[in-house]
Amino acid sequence: MSTEGRPRLGALAKMRGGCPQLNLWTILIPALAFKACVTCGCLVLLFRQSCKEHKTLPQNSAQWHCVLGTPESKERVWRCCPMGWKLFHTSCYYLFSDSRYWDESEKSCMQMGSHLVVINMEAKQDFLLSWLEGTVTAGEGKKSHCLGLYYWAGEGQWHWVDQTPYNQSATFWIPREPNFLPWEKCAVLQVGRRTASSGKRTWNNIRCHKYCHGICETAAVNI
Template sequence: MSPMRKSSPGTAAPTKERKRCPWLSFWVILVCALVLKACVIYGCMVTLLMGNPSCEEHKALPQGSAEWHCVMGRDEGKGRVWTCCPLGWEPFQTSCYYFSKDIMNWDNSQRNCTGMGSHLVVINTGAEQDFISNYVKRTVIGIRVENYYIGLSLKKGHWRWVDVTPYNETAVFWIPGEPNNLSVEKCVAVDTSQKDNRNWNNFPCIAPFHRICETAATNI
């Protein structure tokens, strides 16, 4: 009878090692998943205990976005807070702003903003106007001019904001010589052909332009 063949010392170990790896990977994945779930639950519990908006309430922001863009700020009553806007919206002070890439007329622009839980932007201060002007200037490429509708239009001979904020003659930013042609040009847009922040111009409401939507930010 021929002698029994013995395995070389190096052949058995890899077989055992291959058997262990799938079990090791399974437990690593399971532990990581449990840790991640615990962190999410803990974050929501801390938010609730501190009296801040719940995780579900954050979903009420425009577009029902599941992703957020937050910046650190200050609140006189709370100290340091996070100001949060949906991803794709820009935070400034207490509001979130959406600068569209597509174009449509003024009425459709307002309807589009309303559908996202917002409205065409209402500009109340010089600081807000500066923020908007600086942002839209960055969208200009070469000599191309991009106009952005705001929530100001002429109704029954009076300029009116979409949220019924009173029109304040001392807080307006018309291009010198504007508004004009009031019989046909009854809707207002930011005109990026202007170098400074006095860039409001009135146009026919049927003109297709970009738009700026505004809604309240969420502080946490």
């Protein structure tokens, strides 16, 4: 049958005052793809903005890991740490595998936008003990980990590196420590071969030029 004289599809649509019927999937697929791109773009922008607001975290981290806030918390947010850091509550922690002088450990933490760990509550002490004891191998003996705590002789007082007030009632010194020897002005947390009598009391004061494994702490990013 000859098709001469038949109006073309576009012309027919104009004549009927409407659009030609299209396959539903030809509309849905591009729409869904566009929505996915917009959603991903918004998440990336939100994450970047959140990172800008938390300058304390290492900015050269290529990867991050995030955990959703605990169910009992009022704000359901994702808390993120750089890969290689461990999350506890609202902070991220990094453990050096090698040992260094106390001041060298603090300097290394500062270079990563953090500081040596500050312990001002029992829950954090318990977390650190559980984590660090898992790093001690059988027969290795006792290991010392640098705390962000030092003695300022000028004031006769212990100080935390982040200016957290020193609270004697929230400390975990080994019995009869600190011994106040004038040359032992830096604090460490010791794990391995702990006796039942010491319990959670694992802090000791040492010379600042003795080797210890640094533990860095910084605020986690919330998104």
